[in-house]
Amino acid sequence: MSKRPAPPLPERLAPLIDAHTHLDACGAQDPSADGGASVAAIVDRAAAVGVGRVVTIADDLQAARFAVAAANSDPRVYAATALHPTRADALDDAARAELERLTEDPRVVAVGETGLDWYWPGRLDGCAEPQVQVEAFRWHIDLAKRRGLPVMIHNRDADADVLRILAEEGAPETVIFHCFSSGPETARACIDAGYVLSFSGTVSFKNARGTRDAAQLVPAGQLMVETDAPFLTPHPYRGAPNESYCLPYTVRALAEIRGEDPVETARATTATAERVYRLA
Template sequence: MPKDRPAPDLPAPLAPLVDAHTHLDSCGARDAATVAEIVDRAEQVGVGRVVTVADDIAAARFAVDAAHWDQRVFAAVAIHPTRANALDDATKAEIERLAADPRTVAVGETGLDYYWPGKLEGCAGIEEQVEGFRWHIDLAKRLRKPLMIHNREADHDLLTVLLDEGAPETVIFHCFSSDATMALACVEAGYVLSFSGTVSFRNARELHEAAKLVPDDQLLVETDAPYLTPHPFRGAPNEPYCLPYTVRSLAETRGQDPFELAAAATANAERVYRL
C-alpha cells in the first residue's frame, strides 16, 4: 500500500456512486468496525456502495465476511491470474462455495497477466493462467454471475479465450487500461469497461482516447484501492472515498457532466451486479 504521501482530502461529494472494484482488506479493514469506517468515509462523498474484490483464498473469505457485516459492501471472489498455480481441487471448491454466496456479486478478479511471469518469484506461468481463467469462466456461467477480468498485456489472448470458451452473459474488464482498438473490440462484444484512477494520469493518452469510445451503458468506475490513486495524488494511499476524483477526470475526458456520468455508472453497477 502506498505510504510516502498523506492521504488525499475528501473530494467534493458526487452522488450516487458505486465503487465497482476495491480491496477493503488491503485498505486496512480487518473487522466489521474497520470496514464500516472506510465505507462511512466513502458515503460522506456519495460513494454509498462498494464491491470488495479477492485475489486469493484469504481475501475471498474476508470479502464475503465484509459483505455480510455491512449491507453497503458486496463481494467478488476468485484467484488472481498470477496465483493460478494455487488452483488445486480444495481451492476450487472453496472459491466455488464463496462465489455462490448471495452477497457475492461477481467471479473475479480472474484473467491473464503477462507482465509478471519471469519477474515475480512463484508467479503462475501463462499456461497455468489460461487454465485457471477457463475454470473461472465456467464457474461464472454455472453460477450466472458476472465475470470480472484482470488484464495486463494480454489483450489478444483474453479475447481469444473468451471467444473459445463462450463468455458469460456479463463480462467486466476491471481497471481497463488498453487502447482504443481493444476498447472497440470489447464494446462490440458487449463487455463492460471499468475505469480507475489510471484514466486521470496525464501520460495515459491512449487510455484517454479509449475512454471516449465507451457507451454510457457499458461503463463502470472504480478505485482499485489502495492502488492507482488518481491524479494529482499518485503515490498517496487510495480508498473508495477518492472515487469522485476519478469520475470528474473521466467526465472531463469524455466531455460529460460529472453528475450525469456518475448516474450512468451507478445505474450500470446496479444492473450488472444486481444490487
C-alpha cells in the same frame, strides 16, 4: 507503503458505486475479529462523499473469505471471489471447492478477479506461469457461467489472449474489464462484444493517452468506475494511499475526458453497476 499523505476528501458527487476495491488491502480487519468496524469506517468515509456502495474483490483464498465476510457485515458492501491470475498455481482441488462454495453466497456479485497477466511472469518470484493462468482463467469463466454471475477480468499486457479465450470458452452473459488500461482498438473489440469497461484512477494520468482515448468511446451503458484501492490513486494524488472515498476524483477526470457533466457520469456509471451486479 506510501509516504505521501492520504488525499483530502473530495467534493461530494452522488450517486456512485465503487465497482472494484480491496477493503482488506486498505487495512480493513476481518469483520469477525476485533477491529472489524474498520470495514464500516472505510465505507462511512466513502458514503460521506457520495460513494454509497462498494464491491470488494478477492485475489487469493484468504481475501475471498474476507470479501464474503465483509459483504455480510455491512449492507453497503458486496463481494467478488476468485484467484488472481498471478496466483493461479494455487487453484488446486481444495481451492476450487472453496470458491465453488463461496460463490453460492448471495452477497457475491461476480467471479473475480481472474484473467491473464503477461507482465509479471519472469519478474515476480512465485508468479503463475502463462499456461497455468490460462487453465485457471478457463475454470473461472466456467464457474461464472454456472453461477450466472459476471466474470471480472484482470488483463495486463494480454489483450488478444484474453479476448480469444473468452470467445473460445463462450463468455458469460456479463464480462467486466476491471481497471481498463488498454487502447482504443481493444476498447472497440470489448464494446462490440457487449463487455463492460471499468475505469480507475489510471484514466486521470496524463501519460495514459491510449486509455484516455478509449474512455471516450464507451457507451454509458457499458461504463463503470472503480478505485482498485489501495492502488492507482487518481491525479493529482498519484502515489498516495487510495480508498473508495477518492472515487469522485476519478469520475470528474473521466467526465472531463468524455465531455460530460460529472453528475451525468456518476448517474450513468451507477446505473450500469446496479444492472451488472444486480443491485437495483
